[in-house]
Amino acid sequence: MRTYLIVTLFLVINAFGFSQSTTQFGLSAGVSYYLGDLNVNKHFPSQMTHFTRGIIHRQPLNDRWAWKNNLLFGELSAKDELSSSEIQQNRNLSFQTTLVEFASTFEFNFFKYHPFVLNEYITPYLYGGLGFFWINPKTELNGNLYELREYETEIRGKLYPKMQFAFPFGLGIKFKFSHRFMFSLEYGLRKTFTDYIDDVSTSYPDDPREIGTVSQELSNRAINTENRQNEWGMQRGNSQRKDMYSTTQFSLLIRIGKNPNLCKYNTH
DSSP states (O other): OHHHHHHHHHHHHHHHHOOSTTOEEEEEEEEEEEEBTTBSSOSSOTTSOEEEEEEEEEEEOSSSEEEEEEEEEEEEEEEGGGSSOHHHHHHOOEEEEEEEEEEEEEEEESSOOOTTOTTOOEEEEEEEEEEEEEOOOEEEETTEEEEGGGGOSSSTTOOOOSEEEEEEEEEEEEEESSSSEEEEEEEEEEEESOSOSSSOSSBOOSOGGGSOHHHHHHHOOOSOTTSGGGGTTSBOSOTTSOOEEEEEEEEEEEEOSOOOOGGGGTOO
């Protein structure tokens, strides 16, 4: 919680710290979903797409470039049972995690777009930058929710960090109806440097006797119980492909500065 407050305070300070009257501050709402070992390539999966919300600070640098800070709250999840692959269905793993992301990105406008020029009212744009996000994958077993990281379902003695870095990138469209209110709709992906958003990456432990009973049940949940003992030491995930996640956001931003002399911008 302390981290959330610090980042939120940082955004507020940035939003009000600029003397320029183009500074924008606003809210966003949308959806997120995960791509990884439990959802290889299905986009916007119906049972694994979750609501997100966030706060935004955007500082236009000129009519082509803008700098944006974004604090996002959401959720990611997936289940092998929803896959069309029989191998995944038999593996029978699942996870869910709260997602908290802070990202700082630059936007490039394809068309000229200035808050004070009404005939520059719409433009598609690309964005990219650097961010970090917080995860804590959990799963349900016998009616209880377990934090998977603490049970070392794959590699003993190697706890992956809950805080991870990512490269956010994507595209969107921004538009306005006045000098004060700005809107945007964007879709983006997050290239991460971890394969443990879902707690699945490498292999089952070689010897189940080295881990506790609960860890065994969380690690190996194969439906085919006759072959379950043969799974130990075998491949559990694909460590060659890092996890990703996606967000789609609709944003409303308000320009918080004083109204300028619009004659300077040849508008009214």
